[in-house]
Structures are given as structure tokens and as C-alpha cells.
Amino acid sequence: MQRGIRMGDVEGRVAVISGGTRGIGRAIAEAIVREGGTVVMSGRDAAKGERAVAEMNAGDRVMFVQADAKVREDCERLIDIAVERYGHIDILCNNAGGSTGNAPVVDLTDEAMQDALVWNLWSTMWCTRRALHYMIPQQWGRIINTSSVEGKCGKPGLSIYVTAKHAVNGFTKSCAQEVGAMGITVNALCAGAIETDMMMDAGPPAAESMGMAYEDLLAWFAKDAATKRLCDVEDVALVAMLLCSEAGAGITGSLISIDGGTAPY
Amino acid sequence: MGKLDGKVAAITGGTRSIGRGIADAFVREGASVVINGRDEAKGQTAIDEIGAPDRIAFYAGDAAKQATCEGIVDFAIERFGKLDIMVLNSGGVLNTAPVFMMSDEEWNLEIDWNLNHVFWGMRKSLQHMIERNEGGRILVTSSVEGKLGKPGIPGYAATKHAVNGLVKAAAHEVGTMGITVNAILPGIIETDIVRTTGPDSAIAMGVGSYDKLIEMFTSESAIKKPNTVEQVAAVAVMLASDAARNMTGCMFPVDGGTMPY
Numbered sequence: 001m002q003r004g005i006r007m008g009d010v011e012g013r014v015a016v017i018s019g020g021t022r023g024i025g026r027a028i029a030e031a032i033v034r035e036g037g038t039v040v041m042s043g044r045d046a047a048k049g050e051r052a053v054a055e056m057n058a059g060d061r062v063m064f065v066q067a068d069a070k071v072r073e074d075c076e077r078l079i080d081i082a083v084e085r086y087g088h089i090d091i092l093c094n095n096a097g098g099s100t101g102n103a104p105v106v107d108l109t110d111e112a113m114q115d116a117l118v119w120n121l122w123s124t125m126w127c128t129r130r131a132l133h134y135m136i137p138q139q140w141g142r143i144i145n146t147s148s149v150e151g152k153c154g155k156p157g158l159s160i161y162v163t164a165k166h167a168v169n170g171f172t173k174s175c176a177q178e179v180g181a182m183g184i185t186v187n188a189l190c191a192g193a194i195e196t197d198m199m200m201d202a203g204p205p206a207a208e209s210m211g212m213a214y215e216d217l218l219a220w221f222a223k224d225a226a227t228k229r230l231c232d233v234e235d236v237a238l239v240a241m242l243l244c245s246e247a248g249a250g251i252t253g254s255l256i257s258i259d260g261g262t263a264p265y
Numbered sequence: 266m267g268k269l270d271g272k273v274a275a276i277t278g279g280t281r282s283i284g285r286g287i288a289d290a291f292v293r294e295g296a297s298v299v300i301n302g303r304d305e306a307k308g309q310t311a312i313d314e315i316g317a318p319d320r321i322a323f324y325a326g327d328a329a330k331q332a333t334c335e336g337i338v339d340f341a342i343e344r345f346g347k348l349d350i351m352v353l354n355s356g357g358v359l360n361t362a363p364v365f366m367m368s369d370e371e372w373n374l375e376i377d378w379n380l381n382h383v384f385w386g387m388r389k390s391l392q393h394m395i396e397r398n399e400g401g402r403i404l405v406t407s408s409v410e411g412k413l414g415k416p417g418i419p420g421y422a423a424t425k426h427a428v429n430g431l432v433k434a435a436a437h438e439v440g441t442m443g444i445t446v447n448a449i450l451p452g453i454i455e456t457d458i459v460r461t462t463g464p465d466s467a468i469a470m471g472v473g474s475y476d477k478l479i480e481m482f483t484s485e486s487a488i489k490k491p492n493t494v495e496q497v498a499a500v501a502v503m504l505a506s507d508a509a510r511n512m513t514g515c516m517f518p519v520d521g522g523t524m525p526y
Contacts, residue, residue: 231511250521251496
């Protein structure tokens, strides 16, 4: 028997995290660095990126690339830069995502739906496709997609986000089957509601689209959970670290709920 | 510093296979562990192999019996002062068969072993954890067959589905008490038990041989190979840790991409 496998063993691994300067991505970045890995994180705002690098204080093991997840060239450049700088990419966290312009379907704009699909789904596809070009030859890789409880459920007024995250889950399962025998795993983390910076930005207008106050929206999410509270970014990072480890080799195509018992499956 | 320093765990069927892997990992992470099995000699061998004599104990008994499932809880509390983590791991089939050939004896055995054992152990553990009011962790070893349903193992599929339902309901009952209830759903693992019962199961399932049985399971996975005990143990450590306080009612897959959901 193999003895002594520990989760979180990412010593020497290189990870790319889209949207890694804050929220869930930042928590995963910090966990990977803490466990000995190297992180290349992206974001649209250079100032926020520089601040995140300074705060993480990990020297050469953390790097920021200014890149917009909604732009294909930026997604591909992000992956290429990581490989040029560190020689390989082992872990890809497709974490950037969100939605604006949430509204009931009857009032939904084409632009809002298109934006949500590009932000959540196309960005995941662009980064994954590029990263697989490097992971397949090395026959090792971990792809972790930040999905949502809304990738399994469906709240009213959030159809663009719900649709995009369901699509991410489908992409995850299909891609996992394609590369499963190559030492590459592909999983989705279906997180419950977390009051991240982004939630605080996007939550109030989303709540308005659902006809309620922001606080009521948060309470609604908590009410659906067995724990009756929101989740934390550290909850998601915990599972991400397990998936990144050698012990994570047997977990792929999974849509893992980190939601306090909200999703029914 | 271990992830389970100071915790006390009990594991039904912990002398070998998945339960043993979880016991090894828990001890390595700092927990005190009670393992269980029917065979005293195997229990002593496991204790000797695991080491850490102050943090490991064996409780003899058949996990298909209510007295064992409840007794191990009392034993853990008596031996180590409390119970933080209950791993309801024992289970399997003895003489499985297609429905039209299934005996009442086998059917009842599988219900007792796979489902009632989990209920008895869970109820007793929760009574202790709720009264103690310091949280807790219930882990159940389920299976991919808790979501699927292969021919020839109707009792196993039925009871593992039932266990998953029990886990989800219990998770909601105790979710605000700091107690989480989760199931781990492994794919095929070539454990001692599978090697022992596999040949007969292969015949019952109509696949002919043990090797064909393993091939049938792995061919359905994305990774095209069996899972390992260590992979399940790593998930168990994570779910048992304090950090996993917001994961409950979860059907955690360790199946190499076998299940569709």
C-alpha cells in the first residue's frame, strides 16, 4: 500500500488561477502557495493584482498577469505566460465568472446572456483548451472549475448565471472523460453562496432583479442550506487542495457540492 | 500538526480495506481511533501494524448487528472519553444474485449490513454528539452503486441508494448543530473484500470472471483504472476535519468519473 499520501501536496506544482486576486480564487491561490506551489493569477485590474501579489508575499512563487477572462487572446496568453515563466502548468483553476444584467427571462437582454456565457463558459473552454496542450504531453494535470450550487439548481431571476454554470458542469463531465486516462482530472466545485467582494458588488442588483433586498437574498441562500448559513472561500479552497493532490487522482468529472447541504444531489 | 489532533473516531469494519485505510490516515493525522471487525486476530494484527498503541483500540463484533453498531460508540466513549467522528464503513454482499434468484436471507443480510448498520450507528452517535454539543462528523462509506444500479447486485444498489437518502435527511436534521453528515461514493477498489467476494459476484452479475468484473467497472470510469483506498482515506480526512464544517449532505465521489451526477 502507498502510505503517507496527504491532501494538499502541491510542492513544485504550477497553478494558473483566472480571477485570482480576490474571493474564491484568492483563497485557492493562498492555499496553493502555503502548500509549496507556484501561482499565476489573473485579473482585469493591475492595481488589485499588484496588491494581491504584495499581500501574498511569496516572492517568485506568485505572479500576476493582467488579463480579461472574457477575451480569448487574454485567456490563451495567461496560460502561455505561466509556461514561459515557470516551464509548465500543472493546475488550472477556471475561477473567473459571474453575471451582470440579471433579470427574469421575460425581461432578459441578449447582451446579458451573451456576457454570462463568455465570462463563465467560454473563458473556461478557452483556458482549458490551451492548458490541455501542455498537460496532455506531460500526462498530468488538474483542472478545477469554479461552478456554483446554481450549476445544479435554478433560482428565479438568475437564469443567465444558472444556465452558464450548468453548462460549465456539462463541459466538466465531458472533458473529464476525454482526458481521464491521461492523468488529468477535471472537476467542478459547486459552491453555495459566499459573501465575497464580488457578491457584495453584484448581489444588490441581482437581488433587485429578483424583487428583494440584498439581505433577503443572502438569507434565502442560507435558508436552503442544512447549516442555515453562508459558506466561506476557505471551504472551497479546502476541496481544491484535495483535488490538486496526488490523492485527487481518483476524482474526476465530479460536481462537488460545497454548499452546507443545499443541492439535492 | 495533524488535521485531526485530539479527535476521537470510531470506524465500523476498520481492520482492512477502506476502513483500514481511513484508520491509518486518521491515526497519522493525530486522532485516536477505534476499529471494528468480527475477527479478534485480525483486529490485533491491525493494531500491531498501525502502531500508536495509545491511540488505537479494537472493538469486536458483527456490524450487521445492532448491538455492535451501538456498542462501538459506547466503547469509544469509555476508552477515549468522547466520540467526534463516526465512520460507518462496513458493508458488502455475501451471496448476491439477480432479483429473481435472491434469497430472503441474503436480502435481509444486506439490509442489516449496509443500511440498518448505518442507521443504528448514526442514531447512537448523534445522541452522543447532540448531547455533548461540540459538533461532530458522521461519514458513511457508500458506493457508486448508491447512484447507479448494476445487474446482479440489487440488494447492494438498493441499500446504498437508501443510505444516501438517510445521509441527506440526517444532514438537514443536525445541520445547525455543528454536526455534518456525508457519504463517500467510491468506485471499484481492489480491496481484500472485493478479491474475496468478487469471483462469486462476477458470476451473479453475469460477467464470468473476476478480471472481467474489474474491467467492467473500470471501463465505465474516465480514468480507466480502479480507485484506491488511499484516495478514499484522503477525502475522509478532509471531511472529518474542522475545516469541512460547511460540507454536509454531500455525496462525495471517488470514482474516477464513473457516475453521471
